[in-house]
Amino acid sequence: MTQTQSIQSTDDGPGAQGAPLLEVRDVAVHFGGVKAVDGISLELQPGKIYGVLGPNGSGKSTLLGAMTRLTPMTRGAFLLDGVDYSRRPARSVHGMGIARTFQTVRLLEDRSVRDNILLGLDNASRAVRKGASARVEEVMERLGVRDIQRVRPDELSYGMQRRVEFARAIISRPRLLLLDEPTAGMNTAEREEIGALMRQLLDEGVTQFLVEHDVQMMVDTCDELFAMNFGKLIAHGTPGEVVRHPAVQEAYLGKGADRDA
Numbered sequence: 001m002t003q004t005q006s007i008q009s010t011d012d013g014p015g016a017q018g019a020p021l022l023e024v025r026d027v028a029v030h031f032g033g034v035k036a037v038d039g040i041s042l043e044l045q046p047g048k049i050y051g052v053l054g055p056n057g058s059g060k061s062t063l064l065g066a067m068t069r070l071t072p073m074t075r076g077a078f079l080l081d082g083v084d085y086s087r088r089p090a091r092s093v094h095g096m097g098i099a100r101t102f103q104t105v106r107l108l109e110d111r112s113v114r115d116n117i118l119l120g121l122d123n124a125s126r127a128v129r130k131g132a133s134a135r136v137e138e139v140m141e142r143l144g145v146r147d148i149q150r151v152r153p154d155e156l157s158y159g160m161q162r163r164v165e166f167a168r169a170i171i172s173r174p175r176l177l178l179l180d181e182p183t184a185g186m187n188t189a190e191r192e193e194i195g196a197l198m199r200q201l202l203d204e205g206v207t208q209f210l211v212e213h214d215v216q217m218m219v220d221t222c223d224e225l226f227a228m229n230f231g232k233l234i235a236h237g238t239p240g241e242v243v244r245h246p247a248v249q250e251a252y253l254g255k256g257a258d259r260d261a
């Protein structure tokens with residue numbers, strides 16, 4: 001395996017890199033005749049922010065769903081730190097340290113913001129759950145939702161709901177955070193805040209896998225990009241390389257350029 005040096009160096013980063021944090025081996029997810037994910041292999045090194053670009057329907061969310069074991073896969077394997085979790089249930093994968101946000105916000109409408117965030121600890125270890133009350137205060141502060149902790153999600157703007165989801169995802173201190181369009185519906189200032197939060201989390205050792213349509217945000221935030229089209233990887237490299245890649249240009253110009261979220 002190749003030894004990849006971190007492009008970004010941070011003082012308290014994870015240090016020298018070797019084995020991947022996550023290994024995706026020839027994963028496919030077919031829905032009947034639809035090959036939503038069609039043979040993806042990739043590796044995520046710890047201590048980086050990875051981005052995934054691709055036109056609508058290219059399989060990005062399905063890949064995230066398979067990675068968390070919420071979406072059943074047709075073939076392939078996922079390994080976290082060398083441990084094959086391909087047959088484990090989603091809650092066990094969450095307990096291993098993979099957390100996510102959803103493209104379409106999924107919050108319990110009849111529970112408060114605070115309770116929704118605490119749900120992110122359901123599969124956490126006893127040690128992590130022990131610090132729950134301090135931890136929930138901390139993540140509410142970080143996401144700017146402390147003042148609305150007693151409010152129910154249906155009374156919140158879409159951008160605020162996304163913040164609550166983000167808080168729920170990080171409360172368990174995941175090692176790998178999967179973010180599916182976390183800034184959709186946010187304005188530029190809010191997007192920048194989320195970008196800054198992602199860099200902070202990186203400094204704390206949280207590897208991230210970000211799906212976004214906002215190419216500028218991807219270039220500004222990510223260390224490396226992947227591009228998908230029709231369920232396959234069509235490019236991987238530095239943000240500059242991927243954005244300029246002919247196959248990526250063609251995927252965007254050929255279709256879906258009008259469908260940026």
Ligand SMILES: Nc1ncnc2c1ncn2[C@@H]1O[C@H](COP(=O)(O)OP(=O)(O)OP(=O)(O)O)[C@@H](O)[C@H]1O
Pocket residue numbers: 031034035036054055056057058059060061062063103
């Ligand atoms: N549960 C499902 N059942 C059947 N088909 C599905 C299902 N989920 C996704 N698909 C199909 O799989 C393909 C990939 O969808 P997916 O949501 O993963 O794309 P995406 O890249 O996340 O798109 P977007 O940028 O619009 O979010 C699409 O053709 C979609 O219609």
Ligand SMILES: [Mg+2]
Pocket residue numbers: 060061062103180
């Ligand atoms: Mg999607």
